[in-house]
Amino acid sequence: MAGFTVRDLVDLYLTEVIEDRVVVDHRTGSKKRVPGARKPKGQAKTRRTLYGDVERTLGDRSAAELRRKHVVEMVKCILDRGANVQAGNVLRELTAAYEYAIGLGKFDDDFANPALLAKASLKQARVRLTSVRGKRVLSDAELKAVLVWLPGSGFSVTQKNVIRLTLWTGARTGEVCQARWSDVDLNLAVWHMRDSKNGAERYVQLPSHAVAFLRQLRLSTKIYLFPSTRTGLSIQQKSLTETKWYLRNSAKARSGTYFKPSQTWFDSISDWSPHDLRRTVRTGLSRLGCRNEVAEAVLGHSRKGIEGAYDLHNYEAECSGYKDGLIIWKPLTVGLSLNGRYCRPAGVSACALFGFNHL
Numbered sequence: 062m063a064g065f066t067v068r069d070l071v072d073l074y075l076t077e078v079i080e081d082r083v084v085v086d087h088r089t090g091s092k093k094r095v096p097g098a099r100k101p102k103g104q105a106k107t108r109r110t111l112y113g114d115v116e117r118t119l120g121d122r123s124a125a126e127l128r129r130k131h132v133v134e135m136v137k138c139i140l141d142r143g144a145n146v147q148a149g150n151v152l153r154e155l156t157a158a159y160e161y162a163i164g165l166g167k168f169d170d171d172f173a174n175p176a177l178l179a180k181a182s183l184k185q186a187r188v189r190l191t192s193v194r195g196k197r198v199l200s201d202a203e204l205k206a207v208l209v210w211l212p213g214s215g216f217s218v219t220q221k222n223v224i225r226l227t228l229w230t231g232a233r234t235g236e237v238c239q240a241r242w243s244d245v246d247l248n249l250a251v252w253h254m255r256d257s258k259n260g261a262e263r264y265v266q267l268p269s270h271a272v273a274f275l276r277q278l279r280l281s282t283k284i285y286l287f288p289s290t291r292t293g294l295s296i297q298q299k300s301l302t303e304t305k306w307y308l309r310n311s312a313k314a315r316s317g318t319y320f321k322p323s324q325t326w327f328d329s330i331s332d333w334s335p336h337d338l339r340r341t342v343r344t345g346l347s348r349l350g351c352r353n354e355v356a357e358a359v360l361g362h363s364r365k366g367i368e369g370a371y372d373l374h375n376y377e378a379e380c381s382g383y384k385d386g387l388i389i390w391k392p393l394t395v396g397l398s399l400n401g402r403y404c405r406p407a408g409v410s411a412c413a414l415f416g417f418n419h420l
Contacts, residue, residue, distance in 0.1 A: 065167060067127060068120035071111045073167075074158035080104045100256075107154055114139055114151045124159075125168055132179035140188070149190030152180055197337040198344045203330045215308045215324035219287050219296050222278065224335055226286075229271040231342035231360045233257075234335050235298040240286040242279065247272050263358075301335050 076082060080097040081104070097104055118135050119127065132155065139148040156176040163174060183190065199207065211221060226237050236254060244253040250272050252265040267275070275286070282288055285295040307314045308326040339360065346356040 065124050065162075066120065067122050067124050068116050070124040070158050070162050070167075071116050071120070073165075074154075074161050075104075075108055075111065078157075078161055079107045110147070110150050111154055111158070114147075115155050124162070125172065127175045129175050129178040129182060132176050133182055136179065136183060136188075136190075145189055146191060152176060152183075152190065156180060195337065195340060197331070197333055197340065199330075199333060199337060199341045203333075204341065206330060207327060207333070210327040213323050214327070215311075215320045216301075216304055217290075219290070220301055220304060222274075223287050223296065223301065224338065225274070226271060227335060228338045228342065229268055230265050231339055231346075232265055233339065234301060238287055238298045239295045241284060241295075242282070242286060243284075245275065245286070247275055247279070266359075305334065 078097065079099050081101075082095050082097065083092050084095055085092050099107060114135060118138070119131060122131070132152070136148050136152055139151060156174060159174040159176050162168065163172065211224065214221070216224070223234060223237050226232070226240075227234050230237070230252070232252075232254070236257060239256065240252065240254075244255060245251075245267075246253070247267075250267040250269070252267055253262070254265055255262045257263060278286060284293075287296045288294065289296050305326065307318070308320065308324070309328075311320045311325045314320060343356060343360055346359060347353075351359075
């Protein structure tokens with residue numbers, strides 16, 4: 062198909078696989094919405110990934126005449142700007158786009174997927190297309206310092222509250238950002254997470270101090286626990302990363318935005334990210350003596366291999382036994398109001414209570 066370009070290939074993959082589409086029953090004329098392979102957020106991300114690099118650099122080329130070297134050159138350009146993870150994402154999606162088109166007979170029978178060949182070449186050259194596995198865990202002293210800094214930091218009140226619930230539950234920041242009140246039962250102290258990263262719904266146990274906090278929060282928010290003040294929809298996870306960048310680079314902040322010295326990024330300790338708090342929770346559960354399978358269930362990790370295929374127990378009862386053990390920053394936040402201000406309650410020793418306690 063000489064007229065079938067890489068742009069056509071990308072559009073075919075996006076519209077028929079990734080994105081939601083409407084199909085028409087030719088017998089009845091009725092229309093039916095068919096969900097795409099990705100959730101709305103993933104659909105938008107995949108389109109940006111393919112159009113930002115593949116379509117921009119290779120879009121006008123014939124898809125059948127694209128060669129391994131063309132794909133390798135494109136990937137190297139992405140690597141040159143320091144975006145190793147993006148390079149891996151682009152290569153993965155382009156490979157899948159070609160595989161889909163090959164399956165539909167868009168190419169000759171002896172056609173070889175150039176993206177797949179490029180992937181093999183890059184692997185042979187030992188080019189890293191993934192991020193370095195995170196290993197950052199905050200010590201008790203570091204965590205205490207961060208939590209003393211956080212209330213007065215440049216994060217918005219909503220962002221601070223997202224970080225609080227992340228640390229209290231071990232949930233992913235993206236999951237916390239999207240939480241709805243309709244899925245939270247404060248009387249049972251559970252949060253029914255219907256839409257997790259791995260696609261499996263689960264129940265998140267809420268510690269007593271998290272329940273008390275959410276009862277206050279319920280008075281000021283409606284559909285979402287953490288809505289955007291601009292749109293009313295759930296706050297976006299990327300806003301945490303963006304705000305962190307501005308706090309670290311306050312001179313480059315948006316026009317009209319000014320951060321006081323006390324609000325800028327806390328650099329008295331080694332760099333950390335909100336996701337590192339989740340890893341800190343997991344490490345703390347091990348300090349409690351929590352069994353591995355239970356700790357993994359608390360975080361919502363899916364099990365792999367034979368264990369994942371045969372052990373289908375959800376460990377909800379076991380997780381419940383540890384929910385009030387996650388008090389990493391309870392001593393500080395029991396005095397942290399919804400407006401982000403901190404007032405240490407009388408008689409509470411932040412130092413003494415900063416370890417993990419299995420209640």
